[in-house]
Amino acid sequence: MAAVEIRDVRKSFGATPIIHGVSIDIRDGEFVILVGPSGCGKSTLLRMIAGLENVTGGEIRIADRVVNNMPPKERDIAMVFQNYALYPHMTVADNMAFSMKLRGAPQAEIETRVSKAAGILGLTQLLDRFPRQLSGGQRQRVAMGRAIVRDPQVFLFDEPLSNLDAKLRVAMRTEIKELHQRLKTTTVYVTHDQIEAMTMADKIVVMHDGIVEQMGSPLDLYDRPDNVFVAGFIGSPSMNFITGRVENGAFVTGDGIRLPLGGAPAAAEGRPVIYGLRPEHVSLDDNGVPVEVVVIEPTGSETQVVVKLGAQELVTVFRERIGVQPGAQIRISPNPALVHLFDEATGKRLVA
Amino acid sequence: MATTAALSRPAPRETTLAERILQDRNVLGILFMLPAAAFLFLFLTYPLGLGVYLGFTDTRIGRAGVWVGFENYESLWGDSVFWLSVFNTFLYTFVASILKFMLGLWLALLLNEHLPFKALIRAIVLLPWVVPTVLSAIAFWWIFDAQFSIVTWSLQKLGLVQGSINWLGDPQIARASVIAANVWRGIPFVAITLLAGLQTIPPSLHEAATLDGATSWQRFWHITLPMLSPIIAVVMTFSVLFTFTDFQLIYVLTRGGPLNATHLMATLSFQRAIPGGQLGEGAAIAVAMVPFLLGAIMFSYFGLQRRRWQQGGQD
Ligand SMILES: Nc1ncnc2c1ncn2[C@@H]1O[C@H](COP(=O)(O)OP(=O)(O)O)[C@@H](O)[C@H]1O
Ligand SMILES: [Mg+2]
Numbered sequence: 061m062a063a064v065e066i067r068d069v070r071k072s073f074g075a076t077p078i079i080h081g082v083s084i085d086i087r088d089g090e091f092v093i094l095v096g097p098s099g100c101g102k103s104t105l106l107r108m109i110a111g112l113e114n115v116t117g118g119e120i121r122i123a124d125r126v127v128n129n130m131p132p133k134e135r136d137i138a139m140v141f142q143n144y145a146l147y148p149h150m151t152v153a154d155n156m157a158f159s160m161k162l163r164g165a166p167q168a169e170i171e172t173r174v175s176k177a178a179g180i181l182g183l184t185q186l187l188d189r190f191p192r193q194l195s196g197g198q199r200q201r202v203a204m205g206r207a208i209v210r211d212p213q214v215f216l217f218d219e220p221l222s223n224l225d226a227k228l229r230v231a232m233r234t235e236i237k238e239l240h241q242r243l244k245t246t247t248v249y250v251t252h253d254q255i256e257a258m259t260m261a262d263k264i265v266v267m268h269d270g271i272v273e274q275m276g277s278p279l280d281l282y283d284r285p286d287n288v289f290v291a292g293f294i295g296s297p298s299m300n301f302i303t304g305r306v307e308n309g310a311f312v313t314g315d316g317i318r319l320p321l322g323g324a325p326a327a328a329e330g331r332p333v334i335y336g337l338r339p340e341h342v343s344l345d346d347n348g349v350p351v352e353v354v355v356i357e358p359t360g361s362e363t364q365v366v367v368k369l370g371a372q373e374l375v376t377v378f379r380e381r382i383g384v385q386p387g388a389q390i391r392i393s394p395n396p397a398l399v400h401l402f403d404e405a406t407g408k409r410l411v412a
Numbered sequence: 413m414a415t416t417a418a419l420s421r422p423a424p425r426e427t428t429l430a431e432r433i434l435q436d437r438n439v440l441g442i443l444f445m446l447p448a449a450a451f452l453f454l455f456l457t458y459p460l461g462l463g464v465y466l467g468f469t470d471t472r473i474g475r476a477g478v479w480v481g482f483e484n485y486e487s488l489w490g491d492s493v494f495w496l497s498v499f500n501t502f503l504y505t506f507v508a509s510i511l512k513f514m515l516g517l518w519l520a521l522l523l524n525e526h527l528p529f530k531a532l533i534r535a536i537v538l539l540p541w542v543v544p545t546v547l548s549a550i551a552f553w554w555i556f557d558a559q560f561s562i563v564t565w566s567l568q569k570l571g572l573v574q575g576s577i578n579w580l581g582d583p584q585i586a587r588a589s590v591i592a593a594n595v596w597r598g599i600p601f602v603a604i605t606l607l608a609g610l611q612t613i614p615p616s617l618h619e620a621a622t623l624d625g626a627t628s629w630q631r632f633w634h635i636t637l638p639m640l641s642p643i644i645a646v647v648m649t650f651s652v653l654f655t656f657t658d659f660q661l662i663y664v665l666t667r668g669g670p671l672n673a674t675h676l677m678a679t680l681s682f683q684r685a686i687p688g689g690q691l692g693e694g695a696a697i698a699v700a701m702v703p704f705l706l707g708a709i710m711f712s713y714f715g716l717q718r719r720r721w722q723q724g725g726q727d
Contacts, residue, residue, distance in 0.1 A: 112619050133625040145616035149638040149721040158634070159624035190721040210624075 062123030062136075062213040062246055063088045064109065069118035071104055071270075078104055079270045081118065086263075089244045091237075095257040096267035096293075102250040105267075106216050109248060110139050123213055138207035139216040142223065144199045146191040152178075152202050153187040156209045177208040180239070197228045204236070208243070217249040221256065233259055254294050258282070266290050288407040291336050291400055297364065300374045302335040303404060311335045311401075315370030317349060322396035328403075328410050336400035339364070339377040348393030353386050367392065466695035473689040484696035493672050494697065497680040501701075503587065504676060505655045508594045512651055513644075515595065516602025521632075523603065524610045534604070541600035549664035552593045556580050556665070580666050583673035590665055590674050594658060601654075602647055609643035610636070642722070649712030656705060677701050 064086040071079040079101045086092045094102045107113040109120055111132035120127050127135050146155050153174055154161075160170045178184045181201045191199055200220060207215055220236075221229045237260050240247055251257055257264045258278045266273045266281065266289070273293075274286040285291035291299045304313040306328040311319045319335060351367035351374070358364075363378050367390070376392060384390060401410040433439055467484055471477030488494045523534060540548060555562055556579035567573045579589045613636065621631045659678040662668065668675035668683060675683075677697055685694020 110623060112622070132622050137623065139620070139623050141616050141620060143614065143616055145614065145620040147617060147620075147635065158621070162625045162630060162634075192721065206620075206624075 063121075064214060064246060064248065065119075065121040066105075066109070067119040067121070069105070069108065069115060069120060071101070071108060071113065071116045077116075077270065079108075079116075082267070082270075082272050083118075084265055084272065084275065086246060086248060089246055091240050091247045091249065091260060091262045092265060093249045093251060093257040093261035093263070094265045094267055095251055095254055096273075098252055100267045101270045102252075102267055103218050106139075106218055106248060106250050109214070110137055110216055111135050136213040137216055138210040138212040138214075139218065140200075140203045140207055140220045142219045144191075144203040144223075146199055146202055146206075148191050151188050151190055152183060152194070152205075155191070155202055156205045158206070159210050173209050173211075174205075177205045180208065180242075181205050196224055197232065200224060200232060204239070208239075211245075213246065215245050215247040215249075217247065219251055220249075221251070222253075229256075236260065255296060258294065264294075266293060268293075284409070285336075285400065286409050288334060288336070288402050291402070291409075295338055297339045297375045297377065299400070300337045300339065301402075302337065302369070302372060302374075303332065304335060305330060305332050306401075311399075313370055313372070315372075317370050319349065319394055319399075320396040321399060321401065325401070325410050328401060332404040333410065334402040334404050334407070336402060337374070337394050338398065339375045341395045341398040342374075342376040342378070342392050343395065344378060344380070344382070344390060345393035346391055348391040350389050350391050353384055353388050353390060355386060356382065356384070365390075463695045464699055466692055467699045468696075469692045471691040471695075473686075473691060477692055480692070484693050485700070487693070488696060488700065493675070494680065494700075496672055497668075497675040497677050497697075498700075500587070500672075500674060501656060501676045501678075501704075504591060504594070504658070504674075505652060508591050508598065508655050509648065509652050511591070511595045512598040512602050512655075513648055516599050516647075517606055517644075519599065519603040520606035520610055521636075523607050534607075537603055538600050540597050541604075545597065545660040546664055548597060549593065549661050552589075552596075552661075552665060556589050556593075581670055583671055586666055586670055586674050590662055593661055593665060594655060597661065598651060598655065602651060605647045606640065606643060609640050613639045645712060649708065652708050653705065656708065657701065 064084075066082060066084040066086075068081045068083050069079060070077065070081050082101075082105060084092070094105060096102055104113060108115050109122075111127065111130065115128045122135055122137070147158065150158065156174045156177060157170045160173065174187070175184070178187055181204060183198070183201055183205055186194065186198060186202075191202065194202065200223075203220070217236075221232050224232060233256060236249075249260065261278055263275060264278055264281055265275045268289050274281060274290045278294075281290060281294045285294060285299075288301065292301065302311075302313055302319070304311055306312075306321070307330070309321060309323075309329075311321050311333070313319065313335075319337075349369065351369050353365060354368055354373060355366040356363065357366075358381065363380070363382050365376050365378065365382060367374050367376055382390070402408060403410055466477075468479055468481060469477035470480045470483070519537065523530070523537065527533060554560065558578050558581055559576060561577065561579055563579070564573065564577045567577070578585065580586045617635050617639070618631055621635050626634060657678055658676060659682065662674055662676055662679045663682070666674045668679045672680075677700065681694045681697035681701075683694075684690045684697060688694070
């Protein structure tokens with residue numbers, strides 16, 4: 061177990077800069093998730109930690125040692141690849157034992173460790189199989205087993221669940237989380253799926269185009285997104301954004317509709333702003349603003365309703381069941397305390 | 413209603429016997445295969461059969477022979493030149509195949525790295541394979557010339573040898589020379605095919621092995637080689653078959669000499685049959701290659717069977 065420090069790390073492929081100075085502190089034993097849209101540089105950053113890509117600028121430290129020029133095998137890290145990268149010509153047991161065999165560990169120790177890891181992951185019955193003879197979920201587990209057997213300082217995961225079906229993905233999410241609670245190994249986990257990030261992470265790092273947009277606990281990011289990008293990326297369904305301006309402490313949309321604000325910052329008065337409203341922070345209210353129902357999607361536990369406010373469509377989610385037809389009028393009101401306000405020009409959060 | 417439905421159905425037309433036969437799947441299948449089968453028979457089965465038949469006769473050029481049973485084979489059994497050619501063929505095939513494999517694999521590994529002008533280098537590597545054998549053999553003739561050899565000249569300039577080297581005139585050196593020429597010609601096939609195999613190995617396997625602590629030599633031994641083994645089996649089977657039956661290179665370079673030191677079974681067979689006129693005996697030598705070739709094919713058949721790790725499941 062070890063802390064990982066990333067100091068102003070940069071990466072260019074040829075002349076193309078991909079990562080523009082990223083700094084992240086990962087405490088010993090922490091479960092950190094790098095999340096962001098495809099192509100934002102998450103895998104590249106992870107591969108730099110692993111030593112599979114060299115670092116163009118900045119510094120990476122593992123357990124207080126600068127590892128920039130240290131070969132991967134000396135970094136004491138284990139990585140689970142998106143395609144699992146299992147050795148197809150080796151059995152499950154040999155896949156897991158490979159690193160220890162290379163190190164020349166005694167046979168007895170190899171067997172103990174492999175069978176222990178297999179026990180944790182429920183692979184005991186499959187030790188003699190070849191990767192081709194396993195299902196996707198089983199292969200994923202073997203890939204994790206290979207990492208566990210190493211007992212490394214840091215686990216690195218690169219989108220390990222993206223090749224699994226939805227149901228298995230949810231199950232494996234829990235399993236990886238449990239595994240971390242049990243082993244307490246520092247973990248850096250990459251995903252593009254914000255739900256995965258929200259449910260598993262101690263700390264989320266939201267990346268976008270090679271920079272860190274925001275870092276924090278899952279609920280921090282949900283409650284206080286620093287900017288429009290994070291606000292839109294975290295949370296499902298996504299936050300609604302309405303452009304307009306602040307007038308006399310209330311928000312006025314471009315169509316002239318007034319929406320309540322829970323105390324606007326004085327600096328916002330009269331400025332063009334973005335009003336951020338999460339779908340779940342809206343309630344039915346007889347004194348609310350009138351909107352037209354466009355689509356109703358009941359999921360059983362809740363009802364998702366797409367409504368039209370002036371010319372703009374908003375997604376809303378209600379706990380109660382709503383028995384209206386598309387085209388009908390309902391009245392809704394946002395919870396003013398949970399509304400977010402961003403500067404339209406910079407996209408930054410306006411603090412009350 | 414029922415009547416209109418019945419009427420609208422097309423009336424069953426009378427079909428003739430010929431039509432029915434022509435529409436039969438099996439008959440049609442045979443019909444379509446006939447041209448290919450005829451070609452195969454004409455150019456493959458007939459010459460092969462004729463060769464085997466000739467081996468049992470005492471046919472000479474210009475004189476139809478009579479059936480003599482195993483007489484040709486009996487005389488070959490006691491023929492030291494024939495046994496020398498068998499030995500030469502094995503030596504030639506064995507040494508050349510091993511060299512082709514090792515050098516070809518080495519070249520493939522090099523070409524799989526990030527090299528500048530990669531496409532150009534690959535094209536150049538293919539050249540020896542593309543040039544007609546006889547043409548390259550003539551080039552080798554000059555390279556191995558007793559007086560004007562460029563190799564000798566270079567070695568002399570480097571001060572490594574004094575006099576000239578009789579590349580094709582000394583039995584041992586001649587053997588080495590023809591093997592070298594064969595290796596030169598055979599490497600591209602091995603290298604390019606193995607390169608194709610190397611490119612099917614996902615880079616993430618090497619990355620995983622690197623993280624697992626493997627050195628580059630260990631990665632080669634534990635990842636590259638096992639993953640490549642199915643392709644190696646195919647390539648080397650073909651390489652062995654081509655080398656075993658080689659004729660052109662030897663025929664142009666040495667005609668089997670000196671003192672039959674480079675005579676292969678193929679060249680000996682030709683020499684006895686055509687210039688020597690003993691068609692029956694030549695055919696018998698050629699037929700004698702068949703068991704060895706079958707052996708090589710059997711070897712590849714078992715070697716080529718899918719490895720256990722390749723079986724079952726899908727990706
Ligand atoms: N080896 C490489 N050479 C050139 N560009 C690369 C290479 N690897 C990744 N990139 C580029 O870097 C960017 C980030 O890639 P990546 O880290 O894989 O994104 P992510 O994992 O967040 O989807 C992409 O635009 C990708 O095209
Ligand atoms: Mg990626």
